[in-house]
Amino acid sequence: MKHPKEELTYVMIKPDGVRKGLIGEIIRRFEQRDLKIVALEMFQPTHEQIDNHYPKNPEWITRLGEKTKTTYEKYGYDLVADFDTDDTSKIGPEVRKWLVSYMVSSPLVKMVVQGVHSVDVVRKIAGDTMPYKADMGTIRGDFSIDSPALANKEKRAVMNVIHCSETPEEAAHEIKHWFGDVEIYSYKRFGVDE
Numbered sequence: 001m002k003h004p005k006e007e008l009t010y011v012m013i014k015p016d017g018v019r020k021g022l023i024g025e026i027i028r029r030f031e032q033r034d035l036k037i038v039a040l041e042m043f044q045p046t047h048e049q050i051d052n053h054y055p056k057n058p059e060w061i062t063r064l065g066e067k068t069k070t071t072y073e074k075y076g077y078d079l080v081a082d083f084d085t086d087d088t089s090k091i092g093p094e095v096r097k098w099l100v101s102y103m104v105s106s107p108l109v110k111m112v113v114q115g116v117h118s119v120d121v122v123r124k125i126a127g128d129t130m131p132y133k134a135d136m137g138t139i140r141g142d143f144s145i146d147s148p149a150l151a152n153k154e155k156r157a158v159m160n161v162i163h164c165s166e167t168p169e170e171a172a173h174e175i176k177h178w179f180g181d182v183e184i185y186s187y188k189r190f191g192v193d194e
Helices: 015-019 023-032 047-053 058-075 079-083 088-103 118-126 139-143 148-153 168-179
Strands: 008-013 036-043 108-114 162-164
Touching: 008 023, 008 118, 008 168, 015 023, 015 108, 023 036, 023 108, 023 118, 023 139, 036 168, 047 088, 047 168, 058 079, 058 088, 058 148, 079 088, 108 118, 108 168, 118 139, 118 162, 118 168
Parallel strands: none
Antiparallel strands: 008 108, 008 162, 036 108
C-alpha cells in the first residue's frame, strides 16, 4: 500500500488548452495545491494512440449516442435532421470519430501528477467535464464555455481543455498507456514534503 502522498493520476492538456496557451496555468494550479508533476511531455499523438485511449466497446460508444440524443431532446433540436437517424448505436461512432479527430488536431501535453488524493483533487481543480456547467475557479469553468449542444450542432467534440483520470485504476492504466516504462521522477518539494 502506497503512502497517501504517493497517489498518482494522469492528466492530458487537450488541443484547446494547448492552443489557448494554458499549459503553465494548468500546471500552476496543480502545484499551488501541493501536487507534484512527476512526469511531463508535449507530443503529437497519432490516430492509433488516441483511438486506443478511448474505449471501443459497443456499450461505451452507444452511451455517447445516448448522451447526444439526450442533449438534442433537452434543447429541442432535431436529431434526425443532423444525423439522419435517431439510433444511438449509429450516432455514437460518429461522435467518437469527432473526439479522435479533435485530439489529434494539435500537440497535447501529458503528465503524471502525484499527491494526496491526486485523482480526486485534480478532478476538483479541473471542474465539471461539461465546461458550461463547471464552477468559476476551476480550469474548465475559467477557460471554456463549450457545451455538447454547441459541439453537436458544429459536428465536433466538446472542447474542455483537459483530461484527467476518474479513478486510481484508470490512472494506472492511462499512465501505463501514455508513458510506458518512462521514469516517474521522485523529488521533495520545499514546504510540502519536508
